Amino acid sequence: xxxxxxxxxxxxxxxxxxxxxxxxxxxxxxxxxxxxxxxxxxxxxxxxxxxxxxxxxxxxxxxxxxxxxxxxxxxxxxxxxxxxxxxxxxxxxxxxxxxxxxxxxxxxxxxxxxxxxxxxxxxxxxxxxxxxxxxxxxxxxxxxxxxxxxxxxxxxxxxxxxxxxxxxxxxxxxxxxxxxxxxxxxxxxxxxxxxxxxxxxxxxxxxxxxxxxxxxxxxxxxxxxxxxxxxxxxxxxxxxxxxxxxxxxxxxxxxxxxxxxxxxxxxxxxxxxxxxxxxxxxxxxxxxxxxxxxxxxxxxxxxxxxxxxxxxxxxxxxxxxxxxxxxxxxxxxxxxxxxxxxxxxxxxxxxxxxxxxxxxxxxxxxxxxxxxxxxxxxxxxxxxxxxxxxxxxxxxxxxxxxxxxxxxxxxxxxxxxxxxxxxxxxxxxxxxxxxxxxxxxxxxxxxxxxxx
Amino acid sequence: xxxxxxxxxxxxxxxxxxxxxxxxxxxxxxxxxxxxxxxxxxxxxxxxxxxxxxxxxxxxxxxxxxxxxxxxxxxxxxxxxxxxxxxxxxxxxxxxxxxxxxxxxxxxxxxxxxxxxxxxxxxxxxxxxxxxxxxxxxxxxxxxxxxxxxxxxxxxxxxxxxxxxxxxxxxxxxxxxxxxxxxxxxxxxxxxxxxxxxxxxxxxxxxxxxxxxxxxxxxxxxxxxxxxxxxxxxxxxxxxxxxxxxxxxxxxxxxxxxxxxxxxxxxxxxxxxxxxxxxxxxxxxxxxxxxxxxxxxxxxxxxxxxxxxxxxxxxxxxxxxxxxxxxxxxxxxxxxxxxxxxxxxxxxxxxxxxxxxxxxxxxxxxxxxxxxxxxxxxxxxxxxxxxxxxxxxxxxxxxxxxxxxxxxxxxxxxxxxxxxxxxxxxxxxxxxxxxxxxxxxxxxxxxxxxxx
Numbered sequence: 001x002x003x004x005x006x007x008x009x010x011x012x013x014x015x016x017x018x019x020x021x022x023x024x025x026x027x028x029x030x031x032x033x034x035x036x037x038x039x040x041x042x043x044x045x046x047x048x049x050x051x052x053x054x055x056x057x058x059x060x061x062x063x064x065x066x067x068x069x070x071x072x073x074x075x076x077x078x079x080x081x082x083x084x085x086x087x088x089x090x091x092x093x094x095x096x097x098x099x100x101x102x103x104x105x106x107x108x109x110x111x112x113x114x115x116x117x118x119x120x121x122x123x124x125x126x127x128x129x130x131x132x133x134x135x136x137x138x139x140x141x142x143x144x145x146x147x148x149x150x151x152x153x154x155x156x157x158x159x160x161x162x163x164x165x166x167x168x169x170x171x172x173x174x175x176x177x178x179x180x181x182x183x184x185x186x187x188x189x190x191x192x193x194x195x196x197x198x199x200x201x202x203x204x205x206x207x208x209x210x211x212x213x214x215x216x217x218x219x220x221x222x223x224x225x226x227x228x229x230x231x232x233x234x235x236x237x238x239x240x241x242x243x244x245x246x247x248x249x250x251x252x253x254x255x256x257x258x259x260x261x262x263x264x265x266x267x268x269x270x271x272x273x274x275x276x277x278x279x280x281x282x283x284x285x286x287x288x289x290x291x292x293x294x295x296x297x298x299x300x301x302x303x304x305x306x307x308x309x310x311x312x313x314x315x316x317x318x319x320x321x322x323x324x325x326x327x328x329x330x331x332x333x334x335x336x337x338x339x340x341x342x343x344x345x346x347x348x349x350x351x352x353x354x355x356x357x358x359x360x361x362x363x364x365x366x367x368x369x370x371x372x373x374x375x376x377x378x379x380x381x382x383x384x385x386x387x388x389x390x391x392x393x394x395x396x397x398x399x400x401x402x403x404x405x406x407x408x409x410x411x412x413x414x415x416x417x418x419x420x421x422x423x424x425x426x427x428x429x430x431x432x433x434x435x436x437x438x439x440x441x442x443x444x445x446x447x448x449x450x451x452x
Numbered sequence: 453x454x455x456x457x458x459x460x461x462x463x464x465x466x467x468x469x470x471x472x473x474x475x476x477x478x479x480x481x482x483x484x485x486x487x488x489x490x491x492x493x494x495x496x497x498x499x500x501x502x503x504x505x506x507x508x509x510x511x512x513x514x515x516x517x518x519x520x521x522x523x524x525x526x527x528x529x530x531x532x533x534x535x536x537x538x539x540x541x542x543x544x545x546x547x548x549x550x551x552x553x554x555x556x557x558x559x560x561x562x563x564x565x566x567x568x569x570x571x572x573x574x575x576x577x578x579x580x581x582x583x584x585x586x587x588x589x590x591x592x593x594x595x596x597x598x599x600x601x602x603x604x605x606x607x608x609x610x611x612x613x614x615x616x617x618x619x620x621x622x623x624x625x626x627x628x629x630x631x632x633x634x635x636x637x638x639x640x641x642x643x644x645x646x647x648x649x650x651x652x653x654x655x656x657x658x659x660x661x662x663x664x665x666x667x668x669x670x671x672x673x674x675x676x677x678x679x680x681x682x683x684x685x686x687x688x689x690x691x692x693x694x695x696x697x698x699x700x701x702x703x704x705x706x707x708x709x710x711x712x713x714x715x716x717x718x719x720x721x722x723x724x725x726x727x728x729x730x731x732x733x734x735x736x737x738x739x740x741x742x743x744x745x746x747x748x749x750x751x752x753x754x755x756x757x758x759x760x761x762x763x764x765x766x767x768x769x770x771x772x773x774x775x776x777x778x779x780x781x782x783x784x785x786x787x788x789x790x791x792x793x794x795x796x797x798x799x800x801x802x803x804x805x806x807x808x809x810x811x812x813x814x815x816x817x818x819x820x821x822x823x824x825x826x827x828x829x830x831x832x833x834x835x836x837x838x839x840x841x842x843x844x845x846x847x848x849x850x851x852x853x854x855x856x857x858x859x860x861x862x863x864x865x866x867x868x869x870x871x872x873x874x875x876x877x878x879x880x881x882x883x884x885x886x887x888x889x890x891x892x893x894x895x896x897x898x899x900x901x902x903x904x
Contacts, residue, residue, distance in 0.1 A: 003526045006458055074455045075830055086601070104556060106830035108869070148827045149538070168620075171872035174879060175826050374627050375600045378527050378558035417560070417869040420623035427626060 003085060004101075005247040007078035013242040014065055016235045019273045019346060021061035022280045024353075027231075027345060030317035031307060036449075039317045047216045047224040049125040052118065055232040063235065065117075072116045072149055076105045077239065081247035082412075086376040088396065095399035096253065097392055099412040100244045100271060101379070107172065109382065109414030110267045111142030111227055114236035118225045119146035129153035129222040131215040133183065133208030135263065136162050136336035136384060137169025138414055139227030144178035154178035155222075157185065157211040161202035162336035166418045183208040190214050190313040202332040205264070205340045210313035217315075228264025229310060229319070229344050237270025244409060245274050255287060255409035257395050261387035262291045262300060262358070263337045265344030271411035273346075276355055289356040290395075291347065292387040294366075296434035297330035299323065299343045300351050300358035302441065308448055310342060318449060321348040325444025331434040333363050334422035335383035341444070359391060362433040366390045367426035370416070382414040383422050455537060456553075457699040459530035465694040466517055468687045471725040471798060473513035474732045476805075479683075479797060482769035483759060488901075491769045499668045499676040501577040504570065507684040515687065517569075524568045524601055528557045529691065533699035534864075538828040540848065547851035548705065549844055551864040552696045552723055553831070559624065561834065561866030562719045563594030563679055566688035570677045571598040581605035581674040583667040585635065585660030587715065588614050588788035588836060589621025590866055591679030596630035606630035607674075609637065609663040613654035614788035618870045635660040642666050642765040654784040657716070657792045662765035669767070680716025681762060681771075681796045689722025696861060697726050707861035709740045709847050713839035714752060714810070715789045717743075717796030723863035725798075728807055741808040742847075743799065744839040746818075748886035749782035751775065751795045752803050752810035754893065760900055762794060770901060773800040777896025783886040785815050786874035787835035793896070811843060814885040818842045819878035822868070834866040835874050 020027060029038040041053045048056075055063060065073075084097040102110035122130060130147055133156070134140030140156035147154040156178055163170060163182040170180040183203050184191035190210035194201055201207075209226070216224035226233060248255060258275045260268035268291055278284040293300055299322050308323040310316035323342040324330075330339040343351075350356040363383070370386035372393065373379065381389060392410040399406050416423065425431045472479060481490040493505045500508075507515060517525075536549040554562035574582060582599055585608070586592030592608035599606040608630055615622060615634040622632040635655050636643035642662035646653055653659075661678070668676035678685060700707060710727045712720035720743055730736040745752055751774050760775040762768035775794045776782075782791040795803075802808040818835065821842035826832045833841060844862040851858050868875065877883045 002461055003523070004461065006460065008458065009454055009456065071455075106832065145830055149830065168869070168872035171876050172832065172869075175823065175832055175872075175875050177827060371627065375629060378597055378601060380558065380624065380627055415869075417620070417624075417867075420620035420627075423627050424623050 002083065004080040004082045005250050006080055007243060007246060009074045011246065012070065012074060012078050013239050015062035016065060017238040017242060017274050017277065018058060018061055018063055018235055019277050020059045020231065022277045027349065028320040030319050033309065033314055033317055047213060049121045049127065049223060051121045052232045055235055056230060066120060069117050069120050073113065078243045079104050081244055084377055087373060090372065090376045091393065091396050091400065093396040093400045094403060094405045095396045096407045097396055098248060098409045100240055102240065102411065102413050103379070103415035107138065107141040107145045108417060109138040109142065110237060110240060110270055111139045112145055113239055113270065114227065114233045114266065115142040115146035117236045119150045119152060122223050123150045123152055127221065127223045129155065130225045131155045131212040131222055132225045132227065133157045133205060133212045134227065135159050135205045135339055136382065137166050137418060138337055140180060141169055141172045141176070143225055143227065144173040144176035147178065148176040155215060156180045157183035157208040159183055159203040159205060159208050159336060161332040165334065165421050169418050183211050185211060187211065188214045194312065201329065204312065204329045206312035206326055209311035210315050213311060213315045228266040229342065231346055233266045234269030234273065234344055234346050237266050238273050240270035240411065241272060241274035244271060248409065253407045254284060256406040257288045257290060257408045259290045259292065259388050259391045259408065259410035261338060261384050261413065262293050262343055262347060263340050263384060265347035267411050267413040268347055269344060276350055279355060290391055291351065291356050291358045292391045293358060293360050294333050294335055294338045294387065295360040295362045295436055296333045297324065297339050298360045298436055299341065301360045302436060304445055305348060305352045306448060308342060319345045321345045322351060324441045325447060327447060328441055328444035331437065333434065334419065335363065335387065337384040338387065361387055361390050364426065364431050364433050367423065367431060369393050380416040381412055382416045383419055385413045388412065454535065456532040456534045457702050458532055459695060459698060461526040463698065464522065464526060464530050465691050467514035468517060469690040469694060469726050469729065470510055470513055470515060470687055471729050472511045472683065474729045479801060480772040482771050485761065485766055485769055499665060501573045501579065501675060503573045504684045507687055508682060518572060521569050521572050525565065530695045531556050533696055536829055539825060542824065542828045543845065543848050543852065545848040545852045546855060546857045547848040548859045549848055550700060550861045552692055554692065554863065554865045555867035559590065559593040559597045560869060561590040561594065562689060562692060562722055563591045564597055565691055565722065566679065566685045566718065567594040567598035569688045571602045571604060574675050575602045575604055579673065579675045581607065582677040583607045583664040583674055584677045584679065585609045585657060585664045586679065587611050587657045587791055588834065589618050589870060590789055592632060593621055593624045593628065595677055595679065596625040596628035599630065600628040607667060608632045609635035609660040611635055611655040611657060611660050611788060613784040617786065617873050621870050635663050637663060639663065640666045646764065653781065656764065656781045658764040658778055661763035662767055665763060665767045680718035681794065683798055685718045686721030686725065686796055686798050689718050690725050692722035692863065693724060693726035696723060700861065705859045706736065707739060708858040709742060709860045711742045711744065711840050711843045711860065711862035713790060713836050713865065714743045714745050714795055714799060715792050715836060717799035719863050719865040720799055721796060728802055731807060742843055743803065743808050743810045744843045745810060745812050746785050746787055746790045746839065747812040747814045747888055748785045749791050750812045750888055751793065753812045754888065756897055757800060757804045758900060760794060771797045773797045774803060776893045777899060779899060780893055780896035783889065785886065786871065787815065787839065789836040790839065813839060813842050816878065816883050816885050819875065819883060821845050832868040833864055834868045835871055837865045840864065
């Protein structure tokens with residue numbers, strides 16, 4: 001009875017998979033935030049290295065992973081694929097549940113997969129410091145980890161709600177030598193503007209992005225680094241899905257249902273895109289792809305598919321994506337990494353095209369699923385990953401009703417060792433289930449930029 | 453350039469290695485705490501299951517691991533063996549540094565190796581609840597994890613200094629369904645006695661053990677479970693060293709130096725005993741075995757080798773071991789798991805016989821080593837494991853001087869995700885290096901029980 005399926009270091013994917021190659025029509029281009037015209041590589045080069053801009057726009061199916069990046073990724077990759085036998089037994093389901101376990105990376109989530117690549121390309125092009133934002137702290141600590149290995153400086157703007165909930169994520173960044181600042185801060189114009197309007201704001205990813213972009217744009221030796229949303233970030237995460245494909249094949253299986261949570265969309269893309277590609281190209285046309293988001297920030301289930309800014313201040317290019325409006329500030333749910341008004345353009349496109357089906361859950365039912373998982377599989381997951389656990393359990397329970405022996409695969413994107421204040425609130429019955437903030441979203445959507 | 457050496461689940465050891473089989477003369481027996489006569493199995497059966505008592509006294513070389521225990525261990529075992537190439541490069545050492553990474557278990561340390569086995573044997577003998585103590589919280593959360601998988605209840609007495617430093621370890625135990633109480637508590641006579649004498653005491657493992665033993669002795673459905681020190685605990689940890697032997701052999705190596713930290717001694721025993729056995733039996737007579745302890749609690753380097761109680765209140769049998777005196781309360785260093793007045797009788801015996809060499813370090817130099825490790829290997833270790841990191845770095849630097857290409861192996865026994873308040877104190881320059889508390893130790897040793 002095998003529990004986990006491992007691959008050797010030599011079996012780690014040598015190329016990233018680019019789903020843009022397999023889309024029936026090309027992606028809508030990003031637009032310049034001021035002119036509204038399609039953004040050119042030159043528009044982006046004051047904050048990104050050229051190679052990442054190239055990857056952002058590339059339609060090549062595979063892009064080689066540099067040797068130095070592979071060497072560092074093998075500190076924890078390939079990550080294990082688990083068969084959740086104890087969970088299956090507890091649910092009395094005929095389904096098979098597999099999960100990819102990304103919590104084995106030193107910072108504890110999938111985020112280093114792209115952090116390492118981004119730090120590498122920036123250092124190759126002479127950049128000495130990276131500025132970024134972080135929600136739950138997973139991305140900030142991943143980039144701090146990456147820059148530490150490449151001997152670069154790092155400044156992280158951390159959403160204040162998470163900064164207060166997870167003080168030790170900040171300490172982790174400091175152990176790796178990075179600077180961590182609660183956002184909104186008085187370091188940037190964008191931050192000062194929000195603070196002037198609401199000094200008590202919990203912050204949001206959209207605000208923190210504005211601050212980091214402004215910081216990078218104002219310093220020659222500094223670039224901006226984004227932990228999710230963009231095409232090149234999704235690309236770097238596809239090692240997850242490629243490994244998972246090999247691993248389920250070792251167990252002689254292929255997933256009927258593939259599940260991940262979506263904040264910006266990168267862990268979702270990472271696991272799902274190789275399977276979405278197989279679905280798009282007709283190799284496995286029937287795979288069900290489910291994207292899970294919080295009901296309090298229901299970008300994919302209730303947002304509009306349109307052009308919007310990636311940040312609050314409107315400094316980023318306009319991206320065509322599902323959005324709740326770039327100045328929408330979601331309620332302070334504990335899954336800080338899922339509090340984003342938009343979503344990856346690639347994931348949004350797949351949802352729009354009906355390739356991916358989104359679902360939304362409230363946080364109490366999500367933590368209930370996380371507790372079931374902890375007490376059967378033993379792993380205490382991050383609140384973000386718990387959304388995927390909840391959907392996987394629901395799918396498995398559906399199979400118990402129908403008797404179907406489906407193969408369910410989900411991405412367990414990170415551990416919850418920094419989330420115990422959230423678990424405490426749940427166990428104490430003090431976790432609010434926020435209503436979908438319809439009026440706020442309407443208001444925010446009414447301020448959508450006009451398409452260029 | 454391979455970084456980590458993995459084994460398949462099928463390659464996990466099927467037997468525990470019992471070093472008692474390879475000692476030149478038998479161990480001195482434990483003595484009854486009141487009569488001073490050798491303790492019989494009957495003396496112990498009110499707090500331990502018979503099978504663990506049998507293992508405690510066994511001199512069979514190998515003891516089979518039950519299938520159900522193996523099934524659960526494979527949730528994370530075999531654990532990876534790493535070659536610390538990036539650390540080697542940073543130190544410019546000709547030495548090879550390997551480490552066994554036990555932080556991959558769900559609770560994040562080596563402790564579940566024995567927690568699973570102990571919960572299993574207790575459940576097999578009809579026990580419904582386990583009572584235990586915990587220092588840094590690693591053991592308490594490991595036993596909470598184990599009892600949760602076997603559907604048993606669990607009560608953990610947690611040393612107050614750690615309870616305050618690491619609130620989230622408590623939450624982890626609660627997520628697994630256990631009850632966690634700061635020790636000394638008013639639940640037990642032993643706890644009340646200490647509190648009456650010093651209400652502000654940081655507590656100690658010795659006190660918490662008294663409380664847990666008393667709790668177990670007073671409840672029929674409850675047994676006591678110890679996370680270290682005893683022979684059967686050391687036995688269960690030997691999966692670590694057996695795996696490591698196989699893994700270094702895959703790299704065509706054999707260690708010249710084997711290093712681990714010692715609190716009660718179980719992670720040390722786990723990695724080292726298979727190598728100590730090979731040293732004792734003349735198969736590898738020249739392996740250097742180093743045990744690392746905190747200078748503030750220098751049991752092996754400054755203690756006496758004699759009979760003493762395992763706990764403060766004198767409820768446990770008398771064990772022949774190195775001790776600083778059973779009522780010695782060590783300074784509140786951050787490596788809570790190493791704050792114990794005694795040490796495993798087996799490890800003590802090996803030190804006494806000159807098979808193992810003990811060294812002691814102050815906590816600032818230990819955290820400095822941990823920071824070097826985090827910024828090269830990426831892993832942020834627990835303060836306990838950082839003691840082993842420090843010794844490994846010192847050995848590697850010695851090799852840089854001498855030019856020797858030694859093979860160094862150490863046990864990286866757990867992650868530091870619950871230890872960021874300690875790292876913060878270190879980074880802020882606020883970590884005291886306690887002097888060896890000579891007078892307190894002398895006083896405590898003067899109260900040693902008379903040998904039976």
